[in-house]
Amino acid sequence: MTTAVRPTPEIAGPQLAAAADARFDGIADPVEQALAVLAWAGETFGAGFAVTSSMADGLLAHLASRSVPGVNVVFLDTGYHFAETIGTRDWVSGVLPITLVNVTAPQTVAEQDAEYGPELHQRDPDLCCSLRKVQPLAQALAGYVAWGSGVRRDEAPTRAGTRLVDWDAKRGMVKVNPLAAWTDADVDAYIAEHQVPVNPLQEIGYASIGCAPCTRPVAPGEDPRAGRWAGRGKTECGLHT
Numbered sequence: 001m002t003t004a005v006r007p008t009p010e011i012a013g014p015q016l017a018a019a020a021d022a023r024f025d026g027i028a029d030p031v032e033q034a035l036a037v038l039a040w041a042g043e044t045f046g047a048g049f050a051v052t053s054s055m056a057d058g059l060l061a062h063l064a065s066r067s068v069p070g071v072n073v074v075f076l077d078t079g080y081h082f083a084e085t086i087g088t089r090d091w092v093s094g095v096l097p098i099t100l101v102n103v104t105a106p107q108t109v110a111e112q113d114a115e116y117g118p119e120l121h122q123r124d125p126d127l128c129c130s131l132r133k134v135q136p137l138a139q140a141l142a143g144y145v146a147w148g149s150g151v152r153r154d155e156a157p158t159r160a161g162t163r164l165v166d167w168d169a170k171r172g173m174v175k176v177n178p179l180a181a182w183t184d185a186d187v188d189a190y191i192a193e194h195q196v197p198v199n200p201l202q203e204i205g206y207a208s209i210g211c212a213p214c215t216r217p218v219a220p221g222e223d224p225r226a227g228r229w230a231g232r233g234k235t236e237c238g239l240h241t
Helices: 014-025 030-048 059-067 083-095 109-116 125-141 184-194 200-204
Strands: 049-052 072-077 099-104 146-148 165-168 173-176
Touching (some): 014 030, 014 165, 030 049, 030 059, 030 146, 030 173, 049 059, 059 184, 072 083, 072 125, 099 125, 109 125
Parallel strands (some): 049 146
């Protein structure tokens, strides 16, 4: 796992995040807005900025590579991903001018099974997410001052208030969400125009793609995240909450 050299963090704080959010919120064009947010983050934080990607598609990585060529793109390799997700990761890192940062949990799936018992994701999905996602991401982001995600307001009620630039108090860093205001139509238009790599699972109904044991396709008209931890009353893994 590669860790960036953390620059002096005095420039980062809630006030900076609020001012930047107000500045970019007035940009009407979604692509222009996203590129502006990413360019600002790259210019402001330099090597202290990285974006994350679940590899549902290469959209955020593509945008970030335009604004910040060579940008670090963090991928959480949980050990439970679909083969299609790993293939999308390899495709994105092979065709775009980015630096892939592949992050793994301290324990392999087999080691986790030995300590906690098999299929922890079925018995305690919150703990499994913490061990394989939340804690590894926290360690990976410790080398940065700001990070970016592909969270959008229209994905779920829990994400409706997502800001373009926010202060991540839990991690003590600036968080940018360049796609916050994007719609499905915006996403589809950009992907088509720029031939952005897309996870093949989207073609068979996977609207939100996570770990294979905890993800199913969604029905037409169903909430895009209904296929995550279906029937468990769980909608977030903890990375963005």
